[in-house]
Amino acid sequence: MRKTFPKSGADWTTLDAAMSEMSEGDVDWRQGRAPLYVFHGSDAAYDVGFQAFMKYFSENALGGRRAFFGLKRMEDEVAEMGLDLFQAPDGAVGNLTTGGSESIFMAVKACRDWARTQKHMNAPFNIVAPFSAHAAFNKAADVMDLTVRRLPTREDCRADVEAMAAAVDEGTIMLAGSAPCFPHGVIDPMQELGDLALERGVWLHVDACVGGYVAPFFQRIGRPIPGFDFALPGVRSLSADLHKFGFCPKPASTVFYRFAEDRERGLFHFDQWPNGQFSTATLSGTRAGGAVAAAWAVLHHLGEAGYMEIAGQLAAMTDAYVAGIKAIDGLHLWAEPDLSIINFGARDFDIFKVAEGMDARGWLPGLTQNPKGMHAMLSMFHEVGRADYLQDLAASAQIARDAQDESSASNLKAVY
Ligand SMILES: Cc1ncc(COP(=O)(O)O)c(C=O)c1O
Incomplete structure (x- = not known):
């Protein structure tokens, strides 16, 4: 049914609660579960x-x-x-x-x-x-x-x-x-x-x-x-x-x-x-x-010194993600990242099956269709969940690898 135009006003407390309720199902981006759309350098820069x-x-x-x-x-x-x-x-x-x-x-x-x-x-x-x-x-x-x-x-x-x-x-x-x-x-x-x-x-x-x-x-x-x-x-x-x-x-x-x-x-x-x-x-x-x-x-606020500090953190974090992904049997990077954007795939099994596994574990998967792969723009939101991400990725890859003969390809489509 179409929403009607409100008859009377509402106070902020009511509206705040209503909005929070609407967003309850959102991806937990503050914990690094969104691979795109949001970016974080430092808490102080955010403030x-x-x-x-x-x-x-x-x-x-x-x-x-x-x-x-x-x-x-x-x-x-x-x-x-x-x-x-x-x-x-x-x-x-x-x-x-x-x-x-x-x-x-x-x-x-x-x-x-x-x-x-x-x-x-x-x-x-x-x-x-x-x-x-x-x-x-x-x-x-x-x-x-x-x-x-x-x-x-x-x-x-x-x-x-x-x-x-x-x-x-x-x-x-x-x-x-x-x-x-x-x-x-x-x-x-x-x-x-x-x-x-x-x-x-x-x-x-x-x-x-x-x-x-x-x-x-x-x-x-x-x-x-x-x-x-x-x-x-x-x-x-x-x-x-x-x-x-x-x-x-x-x-x-x-x-x-x-x-x-x-x-x-x-x-x-x-x-x-x-x-x-x-x-x-x-x-x-x-x-x-x-x-x-x-x-x-x-x-x-950041100036050259602040951006360099964040660049150092991003570079180290990206290296850790890259090393973690490469260590998972069957996954490989489609390109060595120049900055902190990663794109990886699998030659022997369907990477979108891996993405499905990540989705089920609460990670919004970023996808590329050609080459078929997973994609993430890593900012400092992604440090806190790194260990969990890599663990869930390894588990999802294992399932995709084991299921390759019996299951059909994933129905996922790359969407921006
Ligand atoms: C390389 C590149 N160019 C252009 C854009 C478009 O930017 P916007 O979404 O701010 O319009 C993006 C967005 O991710 C991008 O990555």
Whole structure:
């Protein structure tokens, strides 16, 4: 039956209890039982983000220029800190958005308008990307009437630059690479992609949405992270989410452009309506002021030292997960993770049967369909349950191995 509109008001105590009851069946994400959707760096960073968000709970970042000058300054400073982190040259610009999909959307729009106006290209346009690129490229392409050519990745799950080069034609406006890609957690060969972009006169967008705010700190603690940012001359735009491994509250992402003119191309300007000039650098109009303030506060709270400390903890934890998974008979990593995203499968039995076993034990399984595997973005939520996870994984793998002859394949489907 359809819910009716409430007749009278209710107090917070009643509402709080009702909401908690609704969420009783939720996955226990605080104990690391969700392999995606939520991220944790430190309790102190969480508190700072929460306080800052609440301080600017009502303000609207859309009004930054005319009313909320503090927020505007915070937004500009967050973008400048990102430009510094990603080694952008003088003249580069950036801004906040509400998420990775929106950051990618804005970069694709800027690129499309560059192709139209600077390169005098005519549609149909295409984007050439590895199979592992995020679905957000297809979402942007769908809205803007472009196509995405997805090329199989190499054995190590990184972009096959030769295959991508062969797919570039007169309609190609953009190459996309990920740092790292969501499915396998590895960084694409960005130097080669950048060289290809320059050679063929196309735009390279680096999708560092998931790992952008942690990869530089993995580098600084001595992990072998390949270059992926504006230090590479072929990189024209880059997206990086604050609300993932930047450990800031949702919704917050950043998008950066090597040339200020490129962001101009991404902007939307309109004044043929009653209220006059309307300009935004995002798809959204109204944006949560709290998310801008929280990003500013968390970046300042953690600083380089704080992010390096968390990077050290993440790296050690990921190593322990990887070692634990490799020690389970029949399981293997599809790719050696560059950061803390893992993807593993089984050659001799159905890995989705293992996922079913994990599901039954209260772990929401992350799945990949090609290659068939299990997937997790490990943040500091995942330290507390590590021993239990590995124990349950070993037990689930054993059952899947033993059952391989008698049982049919799992009916599970990979869902994001
Ligand atoms: C590599 C990558 N790009 C883009 C996105 C999209 O980000 P959002 O969900 O914030 O729109 C994600 C999300 O996980 C991602 O991992």
